[in-house]
Amino acid sequence: MKEGFRQAMAWLHTWTGLIFGWLLFxxxxxxxxxxxxxxxxxxxxPEVNSHPLDAERSLAMAQRYLEANAGTSSNWxxxxxxxxxxxxxxxxxxxxxxxxxxxxxxxxxxxxxxxVQARESRGGDFFYRxxxxxxxxxxxxRWLASCCAFVMLxxxxxxxxxxxKIFKEFFTFRPGKGQRSWLDGHNAIGVLALPFHLxxxxxxxVIFMYMxxxxxxxxxxxxxxxxxxxxFGRDEVPEAAGERVPLVPLPQLYAKVQQQAPGARxxxxxxxxxxxxxxxxxxxxxxxxSVAYKRSANWTFDGTSGALLTQGAPExxxxxxxxTFVGLHMGNFAGPGLRWLYFVFGIAGTxxxxxxxxxxxxKRQLKHAKSAHMPGELRLVxxxxxxxxxxxxxxxxxxxxxxRLLPPALEGxxxxxxxxxxxxxxxxxxxxxxxxxxxxxxxxxxxxxLAFGLLPLLNALTTGQGLNHSLAVGDWAxxxxxxxxxxxxxxxxxxxxxMLRAPKVVAKRAAxxxxxxxxxxx
Amino acid sequence: MNRKxxxxxxxxxxxxxxxxxxxCGGGYVLAAQVSVSGALLLPMAQVDAAxxxxxxxxxxxxxxxxxxxxxxxxxxxxxxxxxxxLALGLVNGLVYWMKTP
Numbered sequence: 001m002k003e004g005f006r007q008a009m010a011w012l013h014t015w016t017g018l019i020f021g022w023l024l025f026x027x028x029x030x031x032x033x034x035x036x037x038x039x040x041x042x043x044x045x046p047e048v049n050s051h052p053l054d055a056e057r058s059l060a061m062a063q064r065y066l067e068a069n070a071g072t073s074s075n076w077x078x079x080x081x082x083x084x085x086x087x088x089x090x091x092x093x094x095x096x097x098x099x100x101x102x103x104x105x106x107x108x109x110x111x112x113x114x115x116v117q118a119r120e121s122r123g124g125d126f127f128y129r130x131x132x133x134x135x136x137x138x139x140x141x142r143w144l145a146s147c148c149a150f151v152m153l154x155x156x157x158x159x160x161x162x163x164x165k166i167f168k169e170f171f172t173f174r175p176g177k178g179q180r181s182w183l184d185g186h187n188a189i190g191v192l193a194l195p196f197h198l199x200x201x202x203x204x205x206v207i208f209m210y211m212x213x214x215x216x217x218x219x220x221x222x223x224x225x226x227x228x229x230x231x232f233g234r235d236e237v238p239e240a241a242g243e244r245v246p247l248v249p250l251p252q253l254y255a256k257v258q259q260q261a262p263g264a265r266x267x268x269x270x271x272x273x274x275x276x277x278x279x280x281x282x283x284x285x286x287x288x289x290s291v292a293y294k295r296s297a298n299w300t301f302d303g304t305s306g307a308l309l310t311q312g313a314p315e316x317x318x319x320x321x322x323x324t325f326v327g328l329h330m331g332n333f334a335g336p337g338l339r340w341l342y343f344v345f346g347i348a349g350t351x352x353x354x355x356x357x358x359x360x361x362x363k364r365q366l367k368h369a370k371s372a373h374m375p376g377e378l379r380l381v382x383x384x385x386x387x388x389x390x391x392x393x394x395x396x397x398x399x400x401x402x403x404r405l406l407p408p409a410l411e412g413x414x415x416x417x418x419x420x421x422x423x424x425x426x427x428x429x430x431x432x433x434x435x436x437x438x439x440x441x442x443x444x445x446x447x448x449x450l451a452f453g454l455l456p457l458l459n460a461l462t463t464g465q466g467l468n469h470s471l472a473v474g475d476w477a478x479x480x481x482x483x484x485x486x487x488x489x490x491x492x493x494x495x496x497x498x499m500l501r502a503p504k505v506v507a508k509r510a511a512x513x514x515x516x517x518x519x520x521x522x
Numbered sequence: 523m524n525r526k527x528x529x530x531x532x533x534x535x536x537x538x539x540x541x542x543x544x545x546c547g548g549g550y551v552l553a554a555q556v557s558v559s560g561a562l563l564l565p566m567a568q569v570d571a572a573x574x575x576x577x578x579x580x581x582x583x584x585x586x587x588x589x590x591x592x593x594x595x596x597x598x599x600x601x602x603x604x605x606x607x608l609a610l611g612l613v614n615g616l617v618y619w620m621k622t623p
Binding site: 005008009011012150153154157158202205206209210213215216217219220221227230231316317318319321322 | 553554555557558560561562566567568569570571572573574575576577579580583584587588591592614618
């Protein structure tokens with residue numbers, strides 16, 4: 001590290017990128033999928049039907065259902081159907097402590113109000129959760145994901161320093177030149193989506209900053225409770241009085257909110273002490289309505305008289321800054337066009353990480369091109385590269401295949417889907433360890449091409465909601481999923497074809513005596 | 523970094539390890555002190571000061587990492603993160619002690 005500032009930064013970029021690259025690739029890919037969380041869930045639960053939206057009717061329906069099924073609960077949660085989520089979801093704290101963390105959740109059909117009899121599946125929520133929890137127990141996954149986010153930010157900044165002629169290099173792309181093309185591609189994609197990359201990595205730190213950088217909160221408040229109360233402006237909910245008074249019809253409260261904020265879509269609706277004299281109802285505006293979370297768009301009503309008690313306090317500049325970063329990261333506000341842009345940028349981020357990993361190895365492999373055996377550490381990187389990239393894609397495909405092939409009534413079905421994901425990912429690691437590098441890439445990509453390319457067909461055969469149906473009725477979430485799977489399949493087939501054919505550039509070097517490439521080409 | 527990996531002397535490896543520790547540990551301590559200073563010293567509402575302190579702290583973590591690998595030797599890396607941390611820590615301690623009855 002004596003060679004000067006840019007060399008030192010290049011060193012830092014290279015090594016932090018290698019160590020965290022594999023995990024970052026998985027975080028970026030699953031995070032990209034999470035932008036279509038609801039659409040993936042819709043595909044994963046084709047039994048849930050979409051209906052025209054009618055908020056007041058849905059709210060009345062949810063109230064009827066909860067009064068009949070959770071009358072003695074202390075807390076209800078209602079989420080109205082939206083453009084992206086067809087089902088009406090209700091949840092309640094179970095007095096007997098049933099359900100996940102004592103909270104029972106049900107999905108209701110928005111037209112009939114009956115419980116949806118859908119297959120058990122985590123759907124898009126699995127990728128969303130994996131993206132920041134990495135299937136690890138709380139809080140370790142979030143900590144590790146935050147460390148990765150910081151390394152991504154560091155990688156971006158050190159990358160900019162390393163390639164300071166960044167805009168000149170952006171217009172330099174030399175295809176078909178092996179290592180040079182990878183570097184050009186890495187730089188071009190990195191620069192093209194640089195504002196997105198910087199935003200996404202810094203904002204992920206903002207999301208969990210209370211967790212990874214709590215010193216300021218602790219010094220100022222003593223504990224995080226006071227901080228959150230001030231940040232979100234929470235009201236104290238009174239204890240239940242023990243006197244039964246019927247709950248005000250919720251659609252009335254909805255109408256009152258509409259008078260205050262015309263056209264507002266509702267996010268979570270919470271009812272505390274339902275059926276009690278001290279009932280409280282709070283309605284929060286949907287995250288889709290603004291970039292930043294708005295604590296002011298929260299209305300709390302007396303649940304028996306229907307009187308508006310409080311509205312959330314306005315946000316300060318610091319809050320708007322933090323909430324805007326969080327909102328930009330989540331992208332809940334994005335309509336279809338912007339959502340696709342998020343998706344494309346997410347793929348770009350994934351590609352920057354992937355090309356970086358490939359380059360790290362390619363550069364060092366060249367030095368050993370003349371020897372018959374690759375050094376162990378390079379082989380290890382090669383195996384991990386293959387498993388973390390094409391292997392992960394196979395895992396994702398396995399999740400979707402399991403969703404369609406497992407019997408709908410299977411006990412613990414959602415767990416089996418997740419097991420399929422990890423099983424195939426692990427098998428891909430084993431396969432990568434057993435096969436020579438280029439073959440392993442080619443075979444996994446080819447299998448991935450088949451797995452994704454055939455998903456629309458599998459969907460059509462198992463649910464009858466294939467492209468012919470979804471395009472005809474305008475079910476764009478279902479059709480979009482199938483078409484994206486098809487596109488992914490075609491891309492992987494193209495990549496597999498490149499890998500399975502003998503390489504052009506390396507072949508020139510092979511003439512100088514690379515036995516390994518010659519052997520593989522046979 | 524162009525030298526063969528096997529040819530690197532132990533002292534070089536230890537120096538790299540030391541810089542990594544300085545960046546992760548020392549850098550984090552510095553960033554945490556910045557977040558505390560922000561929370562206690564910024565002339566804003568309590569919650570805004572805490573928020574701003576945290577938002578700024580990651581910039582200092584980033585700068586600490588860059589410093590630890592850009593400076594000429596590992597000792598300077600440690601000095602660069604620990605001396606500002608110490609200074610901020612003294613100020614923070616004093617303010618915390620004055621604010622706590």
